[in-house]
Amino acid sequence: MPSHPQHILITGAAGFIGSNLCEHFLELGYSVTGMDNFLTGKPSNIAGFYSHPNFCFVEGDIRDKSKCGEAMKGISIVLHQAALGSVPRSVKDPLTTNSVNVDGFLNVIHAAHQAGVKRFVYATSSSVYGDHSGLPKVEDAIGKPLSPYAASKYINELYAGVFHRLHGMEVIGLRYFNVFGKHQDPDGAYAAAIPKFIKLFLEGKSPVIYGDGSNSRDFTYIKNVIQANEKAAFTTNEKAFGEVFNIAFGERTTLLELITEIKNALSVHAPNVKTISVTHENERPGEIPHSLASIEKARNVLGYTPSHSLKAGLQEAVTWYLENI
Numbered sequence: 001m002p003s004h005p006q007h008i009l010i011t012g013a014a015g016f017i018g019s020n021l022c023e024h025f026l027e028l029g030y031s032v033t034g035m036d037n038f039l040t041g042k043p044s045n046i047a048g049f050y051s052h053p054n055f056c057f058v059e060g061d062i063r064d065k066s067k068c069g070e071a072m073k074g075i076s077i078v079l080h081q082a083a084l085g086s087v088p089r090s091v092k093d094p095l096t097t098n099s100v101n102v103d104g105f106l107n108v109i110h111a112a113h114q115a116g117v118k119r120f121v122y123a124t125s126s127s128v129y130g131d132h133s134g135l136p137k138v139e140d141a142i143g144k145p146l147s148p149y150a151a152s153k154y155i156n157e158l159y160a161g162v163f164h165r166l167h168g169m170e171v172i173g174l175r176y177f178n179v180f181g182k183h184q185d186p187d188g189a190y191a192a193a194i195p196k197f198i199k200l201f202l203e204g205k206s207p208v209i210y211g212d213g214s215n216s217r218d219f220t221y222i223k224n225v226i227q228a229n230e231k232a233a234f235t236t237n238e239k240a241f242g243e244v245f246n247i248a249f250g251e252r253t254t255l256l257e258l259i260t261e262i263k264n265a266l267s268v269h270a271p272n273v274k275t276i277s278v279t280h281e282n283e284r285p286g287e288i289p290h291s292l293a294s295i296e297k298a299r300n301v302l303g304y305t306p307s308h309s310l311k312a313g314l315q316e317a318v319t320w321y322l323e324n325i
């Protein structure tokens with residue numbers, strides 16, 4: 001396949017979202033450099049790409065200046081995904097979260113600027129809405145951050161704005177809302193709810209819900225996030241530069257409803273899951289009770305149109321977990 005003139009750097013390439021982005025842009029014929037230090041990402045997520053003629057990999061830490069400089073060679077677009085996720089992890093270890101998510105972010109955007117990269121798309125998070133209780137969440141109306149993770153992502157948005165205003169970089173922030181899909185890690189203390197629940201149900205175990213299950217989220221399938229990154233990478237609409245956009249499906253599902261949806265998707269393959277009950281524990285600090293995105297800004301400025309609802313995404317995700325757990 002002839003290599004496409006645009007060369008994309010995807011940081012966090014071995015992680016959930018990064019590896020899905022690598023796969024997508026390689027399939028479209030772009031040259032892709034992946035960068036990761038395997039802190040939470042897995043070699044198996046990118047093992048299939050090494051033999052691809054348009055893929056190269058820089059193993060390194062985004063806090064390492066020279067590695068970032070190496071990764072920027074020939075790059076015209078950066079999709080920055082590398083970060084330390086999880087609100088509870090950041091509450092427990094704010095220093096490492098800050099070091100990776102803030103120092104690392106600044107290192108990557110600075111290296112991109114020094115290498116003359118104009119388009120810088122980065123992952124931020126719905127956690128930035130913090131204690132603002134309004135629903136749906138609209139980009140300009142944020143509250144105070146409730147966790148070190150949320151603070152780190154908000155600082156990313158501030159720095160991206162500075163690089164846009166100072167250097168004219170075409171920065172675009174994508175505020176992801178609870179993303180799920182293939183390659184998302186179901187294991188470990190800080191695993192996200194959907195893969196963790198799927199795995200526990202398949203093992204015949206009862207998942208823990210923190211709180212009474214009435215907390216809600218705008219669960220977003222990975223293919224919607226891929227679409228948003230593609231739109232942001234190639235948009236010519238100048239109104240997008242220096243801005244942040246909610247990336248979600250635009251529907252709210254409580255945790256108890258989520259459990260039912262996962263059981264429905266799984267029961268086709270494993271009918272016994274319907275009989276498994278959930279257990280409840282106290283809510284964890286730093287979590288937002290409800291989350292629902294307005295996606296009008298992304299729709300109007302980027303042309304983002306999410307293709308997969310929670311139900312449609314779960315059908316695909318469950319199929320992948322059944323083959324890969």
Ligand SMILES: NC(=O)c1ccc[n+]([C@@H]2O[C@H](COP(=O)([O-])OP(=O)(O)OC[C@H]3O[C@@H](n4cnc5c(N)ncnc54)[C@H](O)[C@@H]3O)[C@@H](O)[C@H]2O)c1
Nearest residue numbers: 012014015016017037039040041061062082083123176179
């Ligand atoms: N998954 C979600 O629901 C969600 C929601 C909002 C925002 N985000 C953001 O999206 C991005 C991707 O998240 P994900 O869910 O794919 O997480 P992930 O943990 O699967 O992927 C993150 C990747 O970054 C890598 N990484 C971490 N620290 C690094 C460092 N110092 N140097 C190099 N690589 C490093 C990890 O090894 C991993 O491969 C993150 O910025 C995250 O904060 C994710």
